[in-house]
Amino acid sequence: MRFSGLRILKEGLTGNKGWGAHWRDPAPKPEYDAIIIGGGGHGLSTAYYLAKNHGLTNIAVLEKGYIGGGNVGRNTTIVRANYFLNGNSEFYSHSLKLWEGLEEDLNYNVMHSQRGLINLFHSDGQRDAFVRRGNSMVNQGDDAILLDREGVRKHLPYLDFDNVRFPVYGGLLHPRGGTARHDAVAWGFARGADMRGVDIIQNCEVTGIDIENGAVTGVQTSRGAIKTKKIGMTVAGRSGQVAAMAGLRLPIESHVLQAFVTEGLKPVIDHVISFGMGHFYISQSDKGGLVFGGDLDFYASYAQRGNLPMKEHVMEAGMTLMPMIGEAKVLRSWGGIMDMTPDGSPIIDKSPVEGLFINAGWCYGGFKAVPGSGSVFSHLIATGNHHSEATGFRLDRFRTGTGLIDEEGTGSQHNLH
């Protein structure tokens, strides 16, 4: 079943009776060439690119809940490539290029909208840091434009530019940054992988990893044992728990991160904006809701909900930057489990157990990485070699201290940054 304008017209005229299920609902087979644990964005894109780029189709994605129920359907949908450091810079640039062709590739509308992202700065020091970041982005081949105060005002006239504590000095505009509809990304990859023969098995929790002589031989699941010689682990906030099934202790802490959406409003915010002096960023969804968030709740947790102090902090920051937001009613808030690494950058690597590959540590920025991560992780699983755009995400950097990619300077104490 392919989507096209003609097909939509035909279905619209015939009562929409011709649409089928977007993916099958297969029972697990006794054995696969490879198993992906976790049907979030990273697991589904890995399966998709394994099938598409490497011809590996006897594979299964095992998801303990339902597709899109994890962070991939809980994030604030920002897609960007405005990283500063080598290691991250080339990887996110690679990922953004894949985003730009994703809808054609998947034949699926993921509502990718390059509406531009503006990081605001509020001091001379911050401006210098953003100048350096912008230069790094341009050197990488991406786009960045430094806006002065009047330049920002043209785009975002509703900000409180003269706030006594945090006046707006300017902003770094990343025109190719923007948003995408998060759960459509999961569905699009699921459909694309399924069409190539991948079994997507929902309600199938992995409860154990079978290892013999230091190599993977299969998994135990809530739907029985399944044999395989290759496992890709893409379980985001549950990375520590699943790795422990193979006797590994990862350098990851799971923290809760909240997000918020208001009632639907007429179009008012047509960029993604981040405040430079408080934990607050915002965009407007196509349904009209103002989607915004802030920082971690600052305690380790597996709960997919947060607490009131961070809600208050985020709302205060929003009111400081754009007082008009006080007129909007908050409709919902929710949380997701973030897999925080000590340097804030991810891990895409082999593990000490033969056949077990790790994709984890996306912290609060892994949605934009979904296509890039799937493409480089599938390369690693299929060939045994690191993809050229993801050579820095090695697990041993946390043991040796060499090659840390500390983009945000958060260090290992996420409650202290």
Ligand SMILES: Cc1cc2nc3c(=O)[nH]c(=O)nc-3n(C[C@H](O)[C@H](O)[C@H](O)COP(=O)(O)OP(=O)(O)OC[C@H]3O[C@@H](n4cnc5c(N)ncnc54)[C@H](O)[C@@H]3O)c2cc1C
């Ligand atoms: C509030 C919030 C805002 C965010 N905003 C952004 C943003 O604007 N931009 C951005 O780039 N990133 C953002 N992120 C981060 C991003 O969502 C995550 O980094 C990314 O989605 C994680 O990868 P995933 O999609 O594979 O995770 P998930 O969707 O969580 O997938 C992991 C899956 O593994 C499954 N699983 C776990 N254990 C098992 C098991 N034992 N057996 C089988 N399945 C299992 C889970 O059920 C889950 O479905 C945000 C996150 C949150 C919570």
